[in-house]
Amino acid sequence: MVQYNDDLKQEIRNANDIVDVISQYVILKRSGRNFMGLCPFHKEKSPSFSVSADKQYYHCFGCGKGGDVFAFIMEMEKLSFKESLEFLAERGHVRLPETNNDEFNKKQYLMDRMTKINLETTNFFHERLYTPVAKIAQDYVKQRKLDNHTLKAFKIGYSGEYNELYTFLKEKGFKDHEILATGLVNQNEKGEFIDRFRRRLMFPIISATGKPVAFGGRRLNDTDKGKYINSNENLVYSKKRHLFALNLAKQSEDKRIILVEGYMDAISLYQRGIDNVVASLRNSINRRTGDATSKV
Ligand SMILES: [Zn+2]
Structure with missing residues (x-):
């Protein structure tokens, strides 16, 4: 006040x-x-x-x-x-001191920066999928028979392996606190910035209005911990409010919506021409621990 x-x-x-x-x-x-x-x-x-x-x-x-x-x-x-x-x-042209409005504007500005980071990150991961460093991801995509149209439609990508994303975002001029707010990068005890998603196939979660708000990352190497890692909730992302692939499903001519469990369920159905499919993000805790109920 x-x-x-x-x-x-x-x-x-x-x-x-x-x-x-x-x-x-x-x-x-x-x-x-x-x-x-x-x-x-x-x-x-x-x-x-x-x-x-x-x-x-x-x-x-x-x-x-x-x-x-x-x-x-x-x-x-x-x-x-x-x-x-x-x-x-x-x-009377009197400047009022810091008001709630300024707090509100600060929050809006941070959310705007986070959205920009998510957008840059989506493109960074997606373009990286087509480079030689992503061989392991390309092999997986081939094995799952995902065609290029599907890869493009979902903006599927390949993450960094250590701090490639962090380095990229810094070069784009984002501040550390803005990057940390997205949860895409963590800071360790030594103060180093390390990408949260490493050596993973990346699925951006895109809002109904077309903005990437979060990510899911599938491991590509059985020795890595956690079959899936997902973004935690933050200022721009809510597991309750968002659904994977809703941005595509809402363009479907079929007005009904099919709800499936995992990213890959939604993606495979889409590739087979069933485009009114969304995946819930609320069971992501199960996916993160990679338990037996996970179908992806
Ligand atoms: Zn009077």
Whole structure:
């Protein structure tokens, strides 16, 4: 919460002369040391609404309403005190200190950066699948008979082997805290940045609006731990809210949706022309431990 201290209130008052402010709503005529007009808060034919420039105060002798410039704006514009303060700060060009809005903007900015990182990462993994370093992934894809159209449609990729992704993202200008927020890279006790997904076939999880939000990575070597590793939930990714392949399924002419268990189930059906398929991401804990219920 923002602290609106007395200094700030006074600064805003100084920047909004009450006669100027009220003149925007009421026709005021000088009367001795004060100004008089028809009260905007009750019906009257002769003016009983008085504004004092010296005291920066208004008072109506008809209905009894009165107060300072904040009270006037609250009553006139039907605002809360906080809103009247912001209203007058803007009118008087007074800069408010850090507000909840800034917190909100910071969070929005971080989410935006994370989305950009996920997009760059998707392309990085996907392009890497077609390079000689990805031989092990190419062999797996061949064995599973995934054709190139399918690889492209799902943006399937090959991860780095140590810190290739981290190095790539740094070259793209992303900050460490932004990269860590995506969970794509971890920092070890020595302070080194290590890719979370290593030597894995990568499946980006793409939102219904086409933005990659997370990744699943399948091991390609039986000695690696965990058949599947999946992104943890974060600012842009929720296992409850997202479904694998929904971005493709929503383009299907078939309005029904088939829910399957794993990435590869959805991908194989898609390749066979069944394109209204999505995979749930909520059982990913089972997949991570590679237990017997996993079909992928
Ligand atoms: Zn009045």
